[in-house]
Amino acid sequence: MANTPLAAGPSGAKPKPFITPQRAVVYTVLIVCAIFFLFPLYIMVITSLKNIQEIQSGNIFIPTMHPTFDAWEKAWNSACTGLYCEGIKVGFWNSIKITVPSTIVSIIVASLTGYSMANWPFKFSEVFFTILLLSSFIPYVVMIYPLVIITRELGIYSTLPAVVLVHTIFGLPLLTLLFRNYFASLPQELFKAARVDGAGYWQIFFQVFAPMSVPIFTVAVILQVTGIWNDFLFGVIYAGPTNYPMTVQLNNIVNSAQGGKAYNVDMAATILTGLVPLAIYFFSGKYFVRGIAAGAVKG
């Protein structure tokens, strides 16, 4: 017994316990956080599926016995936003009309600005960059009234172009920083090689850099779409009543009191409003993280 050959003993790596104390702590924290954030969503979903009697009589935590999509239909088609009762779909299409051009215009302008700053340095380009960065630290509230006057003088106040312009302006500092850093992190010799090949400003941008920059464009799209979709303030100030985005319409539905509060309709309208950013995060979270990391490599 004392001289058991080594080969006969246990072999392989030392077995590890399934759950170590560190893991237990990590998982506990993650689960608690997940519950904390998911619980409101759960209440919203079940409430939106209840009818009004069930809401008035029942406990809000208990799932519905008779799920119905009536509240969703009403929220989309016929919920009242003050004077009109056309549902939140008007706001949905307005949000699309605001988000799509704002995203496209701001990304075009910011990517070109970032590209110019990173690869075609002009006199004082660093100064411009610093100003751009500093401006993103100024509370945007101070710029709201001046921008009202500017858009009024341009004759576009209370229209779609006004709100697109404002979104583009406020998107520029962060997006330009993102694009500048990304382009600066691309190998400089690639830029030189393209110049020797005779490519100019636009050819280098479109044929050499843009195909290499899918991650950063994805990040920019995600940032802008979610940011602009979630915006309330600029929509209510610059867009004008006929162009109110979905968030503003949602507020109007929830706050326009006619008789009892239709919690199920409110909840349904809220979920509908949040669906777009939710879907975007859900499907592109991977690219989002990757792109943010890629943009942060070099300053």
Add this chain to the structure above:
Amino acid sequence: MHSVSVKNLTLKFGSAEVLKNLNLDVEEGEFIVLLGPSGCGKSTLLNCLAGLLELTEGQIHIKGKNVTWAEPSERGIGMVFQSYALYPQMTVRGNMSFGLKIAGLPKAEIAKRVDRASEILQIGPLLDRKPGALSGGQRQRVAIGRALVREVDVFLFDEPLSNLDAKLRSELRVELKRLHNRLKNTMIYVTHDQIEALTLADRIAIMRGGIIQQLDAPQTIYNRPANLFVAGFIGSPAMNFIKGETVDGGKRFKFGDVSLDLAGYEGGAILDRPKAIIGLRPEHLSMVDEAIPGHTIPAVVEIDEPMGADSLVWLLAEGRQMSVRVPVEHRPAPGKQVHLKVDIAKASLFDETNELRI
């Protein structure tokens, strides 16, 4: 007419002068290597030639045409970079034809040039691959191909072999030399590797601090360095330097108790200089057992490093460390007292005050 001619080129970044009033004439078909430590301005000079940096002062002529302010693509140059700089989203064929497409060449002509270059570089089977699917050596070949298809007079190489491993580097070095023999283009090649410089160059320009220290054939640079910096930079292991003085009207070099006879030195008038330095390459010294007055330096063997073909022996002579290259069968035992015989015809003398060769 010179192939490339640089006249009084000065480049400043802010207040820092990176290139100082630099002049360089390159002959048609010549292979020039710009060699120097990092930060000496060699890559900067190449970028100026390519038109990627704007000069502060001076002129650049290529093929007799003043191209000082011309765009890189209009200068008649092709360039190869250290990091290959291939366009990652394009195939090898796409990489090689990108510049030609921009120049608006007809498709048939582009195809002809790409085929010719890929045949020269033997990259035909790779034409439809993307750079990511190539090895380092293949990538650099494609990068050379991208310069070849431009069918230009002057090729610029910016440390093209530095990213490759040692074996591949020596293979591609030979291929580059073969390529130059075949094409007979002017080539300007930047490197910090002196072996590349010595093997490839028709002439080497040794640079330091934005100034060309010496521009000469490799053998001249090696055997008759123009100053202390060049002497110390070229050669591995470095040249042995001994401080001393020249006496007797420049007939003898004295340091410590040793006095060397300078008869047979190839250079200028030696004169009597109180501060002089003699430079002796390890292979120009030999070990003998008996002292020969005026021709040997007594030394004690410290260690030796066998290097295969020969052996490098480190010795102490008058308190100074010296190295000697000897045939591997002559390895002496550590601690042995020997004498180093000096081949004065191959020695270099420098004046310590201005560091120039005498």
